[in-house]
Amino acid sequence: MRIPEETVERIRQSVDILEVINDFVSLKKRGSNYIACCPFHNEKTPSFNVNPTRQIYKCFGCGKAGDAVRFVMDIENIGYGESLRYLAKKYGIEIEEEEQTPEDLLRQNERESLLIVLNFAKTFFQETLLKTDEGKSIGLSYFRERGFTNPTMEAFELGYTLDQWDSLLLEGQRRGYSRDLLEKAGLILIKEGNAGGDNKVFDRFRGRVMFPIHNVSGRVIAFGARILKTDKNQPKYLNSPETTVYHKSQVLYGIFQAKQAIRQEDVCYLTEGYTDVISLHQAGIKNVVASSGTSLTTEQIRLIARFTPNVTILYDGDAAGIKAALRGLDMVLEEGLNLRLLLLPDGEDPDSYVHKVGADAFKTYIKEQSQDFIDFKASRWLTEAGDNPLKRAEGISDVCASITRIPDPLKRQTLSQRVAQVFHVSEQSVISEINRLLRKQQEQNKKDSERQQRSAGAGRQQPSSSNTLSTNEPSLDDINSLLDGFSVESPDLSDFGIDVPPSRQSVSVERVKAVKTPISYQEEECVRLLINHGVRELEPGITLCQYVLSELHDIEFQTSPYDLILTLFREAYNRGDILTANDFLSRQPGEGNSDRDVELQHEAIHLTTPRYEISDGWGKHEIFVPSEEEIGILADAAYRNILRIKKILAEQRMTALQQLLRESRNKSPEESDQLLTEFMHFKRIDMEISGLLGTVISG
Incomplete structure (x- = not known):
């Protein structure tokens, strides 16, 4: 069944993106926006940004972006129509659906x-x-x-x-x-x-x-x-x-019923069975989930981490319960969560014990008897070791091994002090053991990496295993290969009697996407200014859009989708209109809409969502940072951006002319003189723009 357009619009007007996303992750306010660890990829530092004013989200880590409808589509892995139905149900909007065509039915996911x-x-x-x-x-x-x-x-x-x-x-x-x-x-x-x-x-x-x-x-x-x-x-x-x-390793029983309580209580209780969850929920302890009869998995831990960094494992007090708790302990620590453990009295499980003692006594028992993982492990080792110093040393090493799982070095340092206190040994000896185990892990990881490289086949180039950071900056060879085939304002080579293979007549869009070229940065900045500030007047009667389009009247952009955005601005301006960010953000991934609309919406979100905000603390100290909103700064930004675009185009033209000069050695002197004259023309343009920008002028 198809959802009528008026109903779709009503759904969109009703949704609040903060409410929608808060059902899946815990958002924290930062400045005018909200942040969280991204639910679409594993990360420890929040890079997921939600803008309540524009009703959009953007992850600066994995690049996911969109509005509330797109978020539900991505997080639930469902289609456009089903996402709208989910939001309609959430906001109590009745849907009277229209009959679908056979083609619509075939598209149903x-x-x-x-x-x-x-x-x-x-x-x-x-x-x-x-x-x-x-x-x-x-x-x-x-x-x-x-x-x-x-x-x-x-x-x-x-x-x-x-x-x-x-x-x-x-x-x-x-x-x-x-x-x-x-x-x-x-x-x-x-x-x-x-x-x-x-x-x-x-x-x-x-x-x-x-x-x-x-x-x-x-x-x-x-x-x-x-x-x-x-x-x-x-x-x-x-x-x-x-x-x-359904993938059982990625699911926690009761997470839907528990997520709000987990967020409010800032702790998640983890049990093993369905009835454990239901009985505790009925007793008023609603921040509880179960691993659904499976061993605890990394995906399940990350699901908990969306709502809280604090986990308390509640397992039976028998040998099987202890084994299960120890098995999940290191996995929780590896994901950077704060862990406590509670073993119930022997013969009891959460379901039976809460019925036996009641909700209040159960909560008191959790508060008084739960232990951090160091005390939990140490108490068992110390009981088993007795006066045996070797067993005691084995216990220290075991606890230190768990500490090495923690990704935060500051936490490891703090916990090493705690281990020294519990086992009555020097802190330095604990630190030395942790460092030894860390080195052992690194050596093993290196061996595993080398083994994988060998299995990948001799002679195949492997990624570097060094810790150096990689960037998106293109190499000189990458840039030269792109410059070889630039098509913007290139001379008609047939005028010089030179045949050029088709492969060198234009730049492949896919190659431009694959490598971020110098001009693509400037084209991106240009459309960013247009989308965010196109309607602003730089001086009375002259908008930024009018100024930019007049300066670029004979220039086409080389990078997709910036070329398309520039074209849309030109078409709208010719109709007497100036596009705004909302014109792009409202493009929806709906049924029948093209991938182009999705790409434009995604790009608009990227260009309208700043990664960082100026802290309010600067103003408290009377340190005022100029804003791009100021007309003088905005006008200068647009002016310098256009200069840079024209400078790069001049450099591209000179590169092409140099190539033509090399290829025209067997041609007549007149043809060579024509090429040289044009080269010097663009050289003068390049030098003049360099002077205006205050950059170093090449010789």
Whole structure:
């Protein structure tokens, strides 16, 4: 179904990008904007910037940018239409959709289809729990025995599936969902029959209570299911298989229900089971998630880090619980999070213990009994070592090994003091051990890198393993290769009787994109000034747009998409209009829109989002930094930018003429004189502009 344009516009007018993004990451105010660690790539220092005035976001690390609709598309990996439906639901906007053409249906994303059929299954399981005799007598009775209230069951959308082979299959097909889609969603199984026999098709989940697994935005992406009868041929717990929308290593059970509480409490409690999460949530401890029956993964830790840097692991007090806590400890530290651990009394898990002692006593127990990882590890080593000095040394080394996982050197230094206090040894000996382990890690990393290079094949050039920073500056060879084929205002070579291969007649757009050339920097600055300040008057009656376009009236830009932006400004100006940033930011990645619109929106966000802001502290000390908004500064910036563009064009022309002079040695003196005269003309232009810019004039 297609969403009418008036509804799309209503959705866009209703959304607040801060509210939308805050559902997925914790934003912090900095100046007039908000920042966070980017949810699209792993980073320790925030480079993700949100501008509430323009309603856009931009990551200066990975380059992701857009508005609220694009953010939902990127973070959920869904299409344009499904992103609009998500926002409409969030803001209570009713959608009356139009019929889609067959072409529209073909464009529908498989991921979106899976989310729709999984939502159908969730609703079906809920209705089965509450409206069927079997559901009420078995499933609902079980949840009541666990102490779950109606609001709790609604919050986690708990359900039940009948002990029948095909109840979901038949209902799904009746609703129009194909067998293929139900299978891809992990809801049914297809077993091949014997030779010549029909395939057997049946529900994956039968006779079980259902725990829907939600993603961060609240969409159902999978199910966990528990069987209630004794059947040695059936596993107690059964989970959905991996699908296009469900990757268990990247999901935390309860994250949707917990994310706001995690942000408010600034700590996340990590448990192992579904019922642990639900029972604690019902007891008022809502900042809790579970690893969904899998070993803790790096992706799950990074998901927590979107909302808080503080994690407390709550595991059972038995040997298995201790092992699980130790297994996840180093992984949490590697991601730079602050870690505490709590082991419950032997024989208890979070679900049973909160029912036993109540919510207040449970919170007190967490506060009093949770330990940082040093105390947690040290207490076990000291108990095991007793008077054995070798075991004691082994324990110190083990704790130091965990400290080396921490990326922040200042934290490592502070924690080394803590280890010395706990084990009653000198701080220097601890630091020496940490340094030894760090060197060992570096040597191992080097060996691994060399092994990978050898396996990549002899003679293949490998990336440098040095710590030197790389830049986007093109090498001289890169620039020369681009200058060889410049096409802007180049002379008609046929006038000189010189044949030039087609490969040298124009610059490939892809090559210009691949290498940032000197002129591309200036073209970028020019369109930045136009987009941000085009309507500003530099003097009465003369806008910046008018001034720039008049100075560049016979010049075409060489870099995409700056050439397109300049063309759009020219077309609008000829119509008596001046484009603004909003004209580009409003270009949407909608159904039927071209990739060009997406590229223009992305480029406009890049050009209108400054990475840094002047601190308010400068004004407190009466240090005033001139702003580009000031007319004198703006006019000078535009004037110097145009000079630089013309200077580079003159240099390009001279480079081409030099090449032509080299190739025209066998031509007549008149032809050579023509080339030389033109070369000297552009040389004079180059020298004059250099003088105006105050740069060194080449000889």
